[in-house]
Amino acid sequence: MPEGPGRRQQVLDAALAIADEKGLDAVTMRAVAARVGVTAMALYPHVRSKDDLLDGLVGRLLAELSLPDTARPWPDRLREIARSALEAAGRHPAVMPLVFTRPAVTPEAVRVVEAIYQALLDAGVPDAEVARVERMVSTFVLGYAISGGRFAARDPEQRRALLAGEDLPAHRRLAAELQAPHSAKAEFEAALDDLMGLIETIASRS
């Protein structure tokens, strides 16, 4: 029997596995407990409440992010953090909405913010703007990471039905482009290019 912090990790691992396999709704105290091999009430010494379990789940996901060596150039580092977040979102899509909802004040979150601060400082962003730009970068990256499902759901039939009787001149003009399939990964990279350009602009303004 493992004890101490190891037991909590075991509980969070079980919760994450269930979220990955069957979605967030399937993450019940009873289901998590069963996966650990114990009754639901046995979780409470390691998790204050279900809310605490979900906070732990967010920490578990953030801990998976790989932070690049600070010796590398700052744009590479920012891109790697962003890609790492996108990949984590791909592995654990059900958990992403929680990342946006729960406060980012855990040690796992601070670790990532620190890496972004360092990259922005190296980029030459003025001290007074680093915090704001970090929030912009995080919002941007998390927004893309969470939005996979939101954009993917547009199937052609549904779309056509929706646009039929309406007066939507811009949609009509862009009809050809909107039908063309787009790669989420390529779009993310393009957005990342734009973001890097924006950071350089901010840095050179000072």
Add this chain to the structure above:
Amino acid sequence: MPEGPGRRQQVLDAALAIADEKGLDAVTMRAVAARVGVTAMALYPHVRSKDDLLDGLVGRLLAELSLPDTARPWPDRLREIARSALEAAGRHPAVMPLVFTRPAVTPEAVRVVEAIYQALLDAGVPDAEVARVERMVSTFVLGYAISGGRFAARDPEQRRALLAGEDLPAHRRLAAELQAPHSAKAEFEAALDDLMGLIETIASRS
């Protein structure tokens, strides 16, 4: 007794009011029904399931966005849409996580996307890039709109405890700036300035 689509609106209004007052968890079929003055099962003719009710809630919120007159300059229009979204998020913070989770293929969503497409076309964004830039703008604005709580939760005491024993050079260097209070509204406007600059850059690239 109202009937037809009017009844569904009544149900969604009740659900929104409960979400605003007591949070999303308080939006139960029974609570919504009680507010309408009816039993829980009486909701099912107007709402396929609780999931359908939540989708309707997102539509209800999107319908609140005020779309500017197309005669105005495109930057004003984009800013107004963004501000309108931020205000709606302020009125209905509990609903925001749903906006990110649920697919954006409803008539209420298309209406907003159409307005953004028009603004981007007027800005001179190439047809082939309009869809991608719209997704960037939406992600950006929704990200800020949803992130109010995420950033606000950092209270000084918690922060200090978190940063105490750790090795966080960038946090230490920025200590003074990080302590200074920042206005979410002002920060949003600054981010909006950056976003407008980015759109101009993309437009002028063609």
Add this chain to the structure above:
DNA sequence: ACCTGAACACCGTTCAAGT
């Protein structure tokens, strides 16, 4: 067509009891 009331199979959490 719309609504009710009872019922089913679940939830998170408390509590007394066990080891």
Add this chain to the structure above:
DNA sequence: ACCTGAACACCGTTCAAGT
């Protein structure tokens, strides 16, 4: 200290019954 089993007050949803 950790775990169990029963219990409580809830959920969403089905179903037969009413009007």
